[in-house]
Amino acid sequence: METILDEAESPSIVERRRSPRPGFWSRNETWILGTISVSAFLLFWQYSVSAGLVNPLFTSSPIRIVRTAIDMFSQGEIYNDIKVSGIEFLWGYALSILVGVPMGILMGWYRRINAIFEPFVSALYASPRIALVPLMVIWFGIGLGSKIAIIFLGAVFPILINMVTGVRTVDRDFIKVARAFGASDRQLFATVVFPSTVPMLLAGLRLGLGHALIGIVVGEMYAATAGIGYMISVAGSTFRTSQVMVGVIMIAGLGVGLTEALRAIERRFERWRPDNRR
Amino acid sequence: MDQPPVKLEAIDVHLDYYNERMKRRLVVLDKINMTVSKGEVVCIVGPSGCGKSSFLNAVGGLLPITDGQLRLNGRQIRGPGPDRAIVFQHDSLFPWRSVLHNVMYGLSLQGKHSKHEIQERSRYFVNLVGLDGFEDHYPSELSGGMRQRVNIARALAVDPEVLLLDEPFAALDSQTREFMQLELLKILARAQKTAVFITHQIDEAVFIANKVAVFSARPAKIKEVVAIDYSGERTLDFKHSTEFLHLQQKIWRLIDVVTIGTEAEMI
Ligand SMILES: Nc1ncnc2c1ncn2[C@@H]1O[C@H](COP(=O)(O)OP(=O)(O)O)[C@@H](O)[C@H]1O
Ligand SMILES: [Mg+2]
Numbered sequence: 001m002e003t004i005l006d007e008a009e010s011p012s013i014v015e016r017r018r019s020p021r022p023g024f025w026s027r028n029e030t031w032i033l034g035t036i037s038v039s040a041f042l043l044f045w046q047y048s049v050s051a052g053l054v055n056p057l058f059t060s061s062p063i064r065i066v067r068t069a070i071d072m073f074s075q076g077e078i079y080n081d082i083k084v085s086g087i088e089f090l091w092g093y094a095l096s097i098l099v100g101v102p103m104g105i106l107m108g109w110y111r112r113i114n115a116i117f118e119p120f121v122s123a124l125y126a127s128p129r130i131a132l133v134p135l136m137v138i139w140f141g142i143g144l145g146s147k148i149a150i151i152f153l154g155a156v157f158p159i160l161i162n163m164v165t166g167v168r169t170v171d172r173d174f175i176k177v178a179r180a181f182g183a184s185d186r187q188l189f190a191t192v193v194f195p196s197t198v199p200m201l202l203a204g205l206r207l208g209l210g211h212a213l214i215g216i217v218v219g220e221m222y223a224a225t226a227g228i229g230y231m232i233s234v235a236g237s238t239f240r241t242s243q244v245m246v247g248v249i250m251i252a253g254l255g256v257g258l259t260e261a262l263r264a265i266e267r268r269f270e271r272w273r274p275d276n277r278r
Numbered sequence: 279m280d281q282p283p284v285k286l287e288a289i290d291v292h293l294d295y296y297n298e299r300m301k302r303r304l305v306v307l308d309k310i311n312m313t314v315s316k317g318e319v320v321c322i323v324g325p326s327g328c329g330k331s332s333f334l335n336a337v338g339g340l341l342p343i344t345d346g347q348l349r350l351n352g353r354q355i356r357g358p359g360p361d362r363a364i365v366f367q368h369d370s371l372f373p374w375r376s377v378l379h380n381v382m383y384g385l386s387l388q389g390k391h392s393k394h395e396i397q398e399r400s401r402y403f404v405n406l407v408g409l410d411g412f413e414d415h416y417p418s419e420l421s422g423g424m425r426q427r428v429n430i431a432r433a434l435a436v437d438p439e440v441l442l443l444d445e446p447f448a449a450l451d452s453q454t455r456e457f458m459q460l461e462l463l464k465i466l467a468r469a470q471k472t473a474v475f476i477t478h479q480i481d482e483a484v485f486i487a488n489k490v491a492v493f494s495a496r497p498a499k500i501k502e503v504v505a506i507d508y509s510g511e512r513t514l515d516f517k518h519s520t521e522f523l524h525l526q527q528k529i530w531r532l533i534d535v536v537t538i539g540t541e542a543e544m545i
Pocket of ligand 2: 330331332
């Protein structure tokens with residue numbers, strides 16, 4: 001009796017092992033379609049310029065962009081811009097994680113702490129933080145400081161707010177189980193609260209990342225002496241469209257790359273979710 | 279014959295909650311008196327909302343009582359402890375932990391054993407509930423019945439003196455439930471545990487209990503404690519005996535009266 005029921009109780013596992021491997025097309029459909037659409041777009045763009053349908057002064061073209069990029073990298077000025085923007089980004093983003101995560105946890109867990117800080121967080125999150133850029137420049141100068149502050153202001157709130165939500169929505173039953181097994185506050189946090197909030201934390205980090213990238217460009221466009229945003233803004237005001245495009249592509253590439261890295265971490269942490277298993 | 283020692287004792291237990299909506303205190307438990315001896319399985323039945331879960335949570339140390347005493351081995355219960363473990367209706371397995379790691383949970387919190395020891399002991403209980411081979415599966419890969427077995431293994435793994443079960447099989451289909459009842463009886467016998475088991479299924483109570491405590495509608499008082507003195511082995515034969523039916527009817531009648539009372543109160 002025991003064995004019969006055991007088998008009857010686990011049909012999903014049996015099914016999964018026996019289900020046939022999906023075909024080549026259904027496994028690769030997503031990226032094949034994506035590659036086709038992007039290639040078609042690039043070809044159309046290049047064709048429009050080569051056939052004289054549009055003015056390359058405004059639109060540039062894929063070939064021009066590649067040539068410009070090669071030039072810029074061989075001349076070497078761009079490396080300094082990358083370094084400056086990179087340092088700004090690392091500091092700003094790291095700082096927003098270091099502040100956003102613990103603050104979010106505290107605000108999510110303790111009602112009083114939340115009551116104290118919530119008005120400030122709401123006000124700052126709701127207001128367009130670009131409006132604060134001049135203030136940051138007045139306070140921190142046109143160098144590294146103001147950029148870090150701007151990136152921080154952009155990234156910290158999505159991270160913090162996600163963390164608050166994550167902590168607030170921890171399943172009450174899990175907390176009850178942990179308490180019933182005699183978990184201390186610290187153990188409760190390490191074994192229940194933190195693992196429960198991982199998905200929200202990573203989503204917050206991804207949102208924060210986008211805001212941080214915006215922060216780089218906005219900060220450097222307003223007042224700076226170097227950086228990719230600065231380069232974009234100078235190139236733009238002198239109608240060097242291809243250079244603008246190179247800068248935009250670099251920022252976009254960084255965004256896509258880091259987002260993918262975060263996705264990989266997410267999958268690593270969420271192996272237990274049914275849709276993340278193969 | 280030696281009388282087995284008293285494990286758990288409730289003396290005039292009183293519990294009330296502050297009810298936000300009604301702006302007054304709501305008495306949930308009113309002078310509950312109960313003793314559970316070592317090795318006994320006591321079932322609690324009663325209309326829903328009468329305070330069964332509250333009582334169990336109080337015994338588990340998750341909820342302070344307002345008056346009276348709750349004692350385990352003669353000592354007052356002041357909070358959760360390794361001498362008790364609770365199995366909730368909602369299996370509440372940690373979805374991010376594998377079966378084995380869920381079962382290891384309680385022991386790993388205690389920090390009294392080496393990791394190896396914890397693993398070995400937890401494996402033993404995974405086997406005991408019949409889930410060997412599923413150690414590395416995640417809860418999302420298991421059926422409801424299997425999950426509830428992991429839940430029971432997780433509670434047993436800390437080697438509690440008293441197992442507290444709050445409608446553990448309520449969410450299962452009737453076939454799985456019957457199977458789990460048999461399994462639970464085997465497990466309790468093998469592990470020699472004392473258990474307090476809440477259920478709203480009277481047949482379930484009669485089948486697994488040595489004593490059935492019938493709670494009245496809120497505020498819960500104990501209406502009657504019905505002894506289930508069945509000497510034979512608890513198998514399906516017992517379920518189909520006339521003795522079983524009589525006991526079931528007796529408890530039905532006790533609860534029936536109570537249910538009508540609740541409705542009257544609500545109107
Ligand atoms: N945390 C709480 N705060 C206030 N009232 C509660 C709380 N928990 C339960 N109650 C009330 O206590 C009564 C008994 O609940 P419970 O013990 O869950 O009953 P049962 O398990 O018998 O269905 C119910 O009326 C319920 O609304
Ligand atoms: Mg209940």
